[in-house]
Amino acid sequence: MKILVCITHVPDTTSKITFADNKFNTAGVQFIIGPYDEYALSRAVELKEQHGGTVTVLNVGDAETEPTIRKALAIGADDAIRINAVPKDAGYVAAQIAAIAKAEAYDLILMGRESIDYNGGLVHGLVADMLNLPSITPIMKLDIENGIAKMTREIEGGKESVECALPFVAGCQEPIAEWKIPNMRGIMSARTKPLKVVEPVAVADDIVYGTFTLPAPKGACKMVDAANPGELLTLLRNEAKVL
């Protein structure tokens, strides 16, 4: 089985978000594999252990993302592709992934349900449509039996069981797998695993980002005496007008 896992290179969830000259300020920010993508990768590695095959990891990014890609190789991917471009938006990234996937015929394309920086949640669906495949998201469980994937998908207020024949594209979330901590052997072997750099395909500027802003700062928190919590409800009704 040939699995492609697409990963994002994103600021750690504890990062302070600021902008300098209308660009994301990376000073003091640690970058990680997108948490949802890491669930997808972990499950892909488990599926490879069960069924054999290969796991290829793909990232659209400049050379700065290579440590993140090497970490994915240390977790258990066999090889990696870096599309040498700064991601502009979901459509741009999806077109890059689809261009690779068209030539490679993967059995399964996995990624996180969304990136934790732009939260678009679109790339899996766009890639699927470009390849004329179904996309299923967000999946919390994935098993494969005789070429049929059996999945659990989160729906509003519950979950559903879904089946789909390979190939398809899926967006993943916890608890599809436990994150894997790379061991020393994985870290050593990751240094020499193949990492291919591919130049991007051209994509029209359908979506163009303009100005970045931060939310207005929050006013001071108004404290209510613990002995009289009913006062809180009065404030919520008469002052905040939310009750």
Added chain:
Amino acid sequence: MSVLIYIESNGSEIKKSSLDAVSYGAQVASKTGGTATVVAIGAIPADQLTALGNFGAAKVLHVTGDAFNQNAPLPTAAAVIQAAKQAGAKVVILPKSTLVDSFAAKVASQLKAGIVTNVTELPDTTNGFQVKRSIFTGKAFATVAINTDVKVITLAKNAYQGAETGGTATVEALSVSLSDTDTKTKITNVEKMSGELLLTEAEIVVSGGRGFKGPENWGILLDLAKALGAATGCSKPVSDMDWRPHHEHVGQTGVKVAPNLYIAVGISGAIQHLAGVNSSKCIVVINKDPEAPFFKAADYGIVGDLFEVLPKLTEAAKLLK
């Protein structure tokens, strides 16, 4: 520009987020000289559909049939795509939901449309078509230009308040054909929590954290939620320890909520939890630790022992009418 708005029902009535989207769509249509058409899918009573005129819809395209009863993503996408073509829509508006998240990309791709998700304001159409969206889970915003002929946007929860304008909409049946790809996925079982308010739709959310010390103490939180008519959520450690089910986990990697009122009890306020609630209109924090970081993000706070404060608050809430 003609506008198509997709709506959802919660089973008994059309969701508030959908009504907000209809109003939003009607505003976009009137700003740009077009009409607002709604696409409704599945069994929704006709009187609820004609009443969408009250929020500015001129026409409703109603899609029914067995293939559309399961809220399956790809058939739903097919219905929206064909409705958009029928209505000649230049703007397609999707109110954010779990289902919308699973098919929005398909709609955009098939319509050759640029798509922007999590839009928080009306578009600026003075020079092209620009929208404002939230990024970094509400920790920042960006303005984005959509340059394609057809545009698709998903509207963030509670970002736009619908208003009743009076009027009725005409309802027309729309028949939708499905491709092999649309029906390749089979739903074999559905488990829904019955009788629970949906976390993402609720006007009030009450969440608990590790301060409760164990799942056996959750009753006092549920009592408060019941008294306020609120949905309940929890912090990540609570769902990780299985005190509460995973679908109640509110935060950056769980459910993001944007209610009018968010009450956090016994939650310290890790940055990842704040990211899931920072779009709420009003935040209340109850914690025994006055140094809890959550107070910095709150509008109102009570420093006290939740086991003493909550029952008193619930009693007061019961008297509220």
